Amino acid sequence: MKNLRLKSARAAKDLSQDQLAKLCNVSRQTISAIEKGEYNPTVKLCIAICKALDKTLDELFWEE
Amino acid sequence: MISQIIAIIIFYGALTAIAIMIVKGKKSKEKYDEMQQKYIGNAYKYAYSTAMALIFGCIIIDANVGFNLPQYSLSSLLVWVCAISFSVFIIYSIWHDAYFLPNQNCRNYLGLTIGLSVLYTVLFIKGLMKDYGNDLDMSTLYEIILFRNSTNAALALCPALASVFIIIKMIKEKKEEAENDN
Numbered sequence: 001m002k003n004l005r006l007k008s009a010r011a012a013k014d015l016s017q018d019q020l021a022k023l024c025n026v027s028r029q030t031i032s033a034i035e036k037g038e039y040n041p042t043v044k045l046c047i048a049i050c051k052a053l054d055k056t057l058d059e060l061f062w063e064e
Numbered sequence: 065m066i067s068q069i070i071a072i073i074i075f076y077g078a079l080t081a082i083a084i085m086i087v088k089g090k091k092s093k094e095k096y097d098e099m100q101q102k103y104i105g106n107a108y109k110y111a112y113s114t115a116m117a118l119i120f121g122c123i124i125i126d127a128n129v130g131f132n133l134p135q136y137s138l139s140s141l142l143v144w145v146c147a148i149s150f151s152v153f154i155i156y157s158i159w160h161d162a163y164f165l166p167n168q169n170c171r172n173y174l175g176l177t178i179g180l181s182v183l184y185t186v187l188f189i190k191g192l193m194k195d196y197g198n199d200l201d202m203s204t205l206y207e208i209i210l211f212r213n214s215t216n217a218a219l220a221l222c223p224a225l226a227s228v229f230i231i232i233k234m235i236k237e238k239k240e241e242a243e244n245d246n
Contacts, residue, residue, distance in 0.1 A: 025097070026097035026098070026099070027096075027097050027099070027100060027161060027164070027165075029099070029100075029161035030097050030098070030099040030100070032240065033099060039099050041098070041099075042098055044098075045097075045098060
């Protein structure tokens, strides 16, 4: 399942996948895979993404 | 007695070297992110399974000729086992972007892989041409040409496959970047 909330939060911060990847210390492909729903990140990476985007875990990763 | 002691020293030396390599390997893996590490692990698993299956195939081939396969044929088969398993490893890793450092482009490896594949292809053709000039009967043809030259072919195949997959990956990445820009 695609993570559109992550994609829109990244776009709202005006960050490219590459820039977000650098902030989280991962590869661009990992961010791309998370957005496409192809990779299920660990809590550690989820927290790093949330911190980089100033969002909470619920806002970005909690399924509704 | 002395040779046995040397053999034991070599054995434990090899074990220590492997242990050091594993520890250093763990440290170098820290450079890769969690998704890459997951895929590198999968790539090792598939390469190991492939190697096991191919070695089993080699044993069957050897048994088929009464465990009398010439030594150079056996070494050549083992080179093929290594080349195919390594190809499985690199293709899987490249396909899942697992063997490039974070934010590094796979393009950096293209020159090296093309260079290696060209080098071994030249060696393979050179070997074939050298053997083709000799008068060989069918059995020598089978043993010498098929096995000796196939070693260079196996070594050329591995980087050639890597080059092809890096090029495909680069095209795919360009498309992906264009989609992200839209």
